[in-house]
Amino acid sequence: MKTMMNLSEIFYSLQGEGPAVGRPAIFVRLSKCNRSCKGCDSPQKDRVEEVETSSVISRIQNYLKTYPNSRIIFTGGEPLLQPTAISEIMNGLPGQLFDIETNGTINNQEELFKRFNIMVISPKKDCFTSSKDRNEFITNWLKISDSGRKNIYFKFVVGNLPWAFLEAEIKDMFENTSLNPSRTWLMPAGDNNQKLSISGKNTWKVACRLGCNYSDRLHIRCDGK
Numbered sequence: 001m002k003t004m005m006n007l008s009e010i011f012y013s014l015q016g017e018g019p020a021v022g023r024p025a026i027f028v029r030l031s032k033c034n035r036s037c038k039g040c041d042s043p044q045k046d047r048v049e050e051v052e053t054s055s056v057i058s059r060i061q062n063y064l065k066t067y068p069n070s071r072i073i074f075t076g077g078e079p080l081l082q083p084t085a086i087s088e089i090m091n092g093l094p095g096q097l098f099d100i101e102t103n104g105t106i107n108n109q110e111e112l113f114k115r116f117n118i119m120v121i122s123p124k125k126d127c128f129t130s131s132k133d134r135n136e137f138i139t140n141w142l143k144i145s146d147s148g149r150k151n152i153y154f155k156f157v158v159g160n161l162p163w164a165f166l167e168a169e170i171k172d173m174f175e176n177t178s179l180n181p182s183r184t185w186l187m188p189a190g191d192n193n194q195k196l197s198i199s200g201k202n203t204w205k206v207a208c209r210l211g212c213n214y215s216d217r218l219h220i221r222c223d224g225k
């Protein structure tokens with residue numbers, strides 16, 4: 001049976017942010033999102049190519065011939081809108097490492113979650129209507145993690161922008177949920193070097209004060225993709 005999926009792009013690069021920073025990776029960006037955040041940093045999600053999953057598997061295999069040490073990273077948009085396609089791609093590439101970056105708002109695919117090497121949960125602030133709502137979201141993911149998945153990490157964009165998190169909000173998550181700073185990466189806002197050089201310094205200081213991890217956006221700093 002043919003499974004069609006909505007693909008935005010596939011490309012090879014190094015992971016520029018989060019817990020796997022610097023690792024060679026084949027990025028599979030799935031189209032579309034269930035959110036429409038004000039500060040969306042993935043406008044590529046609106047590009048839609050309808051393809052069979054078998055064709056995506058072939059394209060990944062071609063990259064793997066040249067870059068055999070790559071992990072495969074599903075990103076978006078919101079990749080978990082297409083769990084069947086993701087599962088089929090994983091089935092077609094046995095033995096590979098698969099990571100995913102998700103906004104975390106689709107959390108009912110526990111069997112699929114067990115198959116990822118790393119899950120990076122990266123919601124934007126507009127995903128939440130209140131601090132209670134946000135802390136329940138974190139607690140739900142920690143429950144999923146406690147049921148056998150330890151490689152679930154959180155990444156938050158920090159800054160003085162309406163859609164980015166404030167230091168006080170990150171602190172509130174640490175104080176009012178079981179979220180551990182060691183599983184948390186704070187990332188500066190900014191889509192060019194000039195903005196990052198300012199926001200990066202501020203985010204670095206926040207990460208130092210809160211004792212959590214700092215994530216740069218190395219692909220932007222290094223003119224990567």
Ligand code: SF4
Pocket residue numbers: 033034035036037039040041042045076077078103124
């Ligand atoms: S969840 Fe991510 S991809 Fe979706 S609209 Fe928000 S920022 Fe963009």
